[in-house]
Amino acid sequence: QVQLVESGGGLVQPGGSLRLSCAASGRTFSSVYMGWFRQAPGKEREFVAAISRSGGNRFYADSVKGRFTISRDNAKTTVYLQMNNLKPEDTAIYYCAMEPRGPVTTQGSYLYWGQGTQVTVSS
Numbered sequence: 001q002v003q004l005v006e007s008g009g010g011l012v013q014p015g016g017s018l019r020l021s022c023a024a025s026g027r028t029f030s031s032v033y034m035g036w037f038r039q040a041p042g043k044e045r046e047f048v049a050a051i052s053r054s055g056g057n058r059f060y061a062d063s064v065k066g067r068f069t070i071s072r073d074n075a076k077t078t079v080y081l082q083m084n085n086l087k088p089e090d091t092a093i094y095y096c097a098m099e100p101r102g103p104v105t106t107q108g109s110y111l112y113w114g115q116g117t118q119v120t121v122s123s
Contacts, residue, residue: 002026002112004096009117012086016121020081022096022114029077030054032099036070036081037107038092038119045095049081050104059104064090086121093118 008020020036035050049070050059058070069082079096093116102109 002098004098004112004114006094006096006114006117009094009119011120011122013123014087014121016086017082017084018086018119020083020094020096020117020119022079022081024077024079024096024098027098027112030074033104034070034072034079035097035100035104035110036079037095037097038090039095039116040089040092043092045107047105047107048094050100051079061105083119086119088121091119091121 003025005023006020008018010018012018030053033050033052036048037045038048039045047061048064049068051070051072055072067085072079095116096114097110098112100109
């Protein structure tokens with residue numbers, strides 16, 4: 001049984017940083033791509049970032065390029081999202097996703113999802 005557990009969300013001021021973690025179990029972690037998505041109130045879930053099996057390829061939404069960094073530790077079966085220079089428009093629930101069977105930027109591609117962690121950027 002696959003389980004994805006996100007952590008690290010919280011309240012941060014604009015310009016601040018947070019690091020999200022997603023601990024995975026129940027699947028051979030190193031054999032799958034991983035992704036992060038987010039959903040703001042009243043909006044659809046959107047792609048944030050994705051990373052290949054070894055971490056050699058990374059993909060980002062234009063809105064977070066240069067501010068967010070996705071990484072993974074296959075030994076710890078954990079994927080991370082380092083978020084810097086946070087803006088109020090980054091406020092959302094952030095979801096970890098595993099094993100896309102199609103384009104990594106499309107939420108419908110992913111087989112498994114975590115429950116999400118809230119990120120609020122406000123002064």
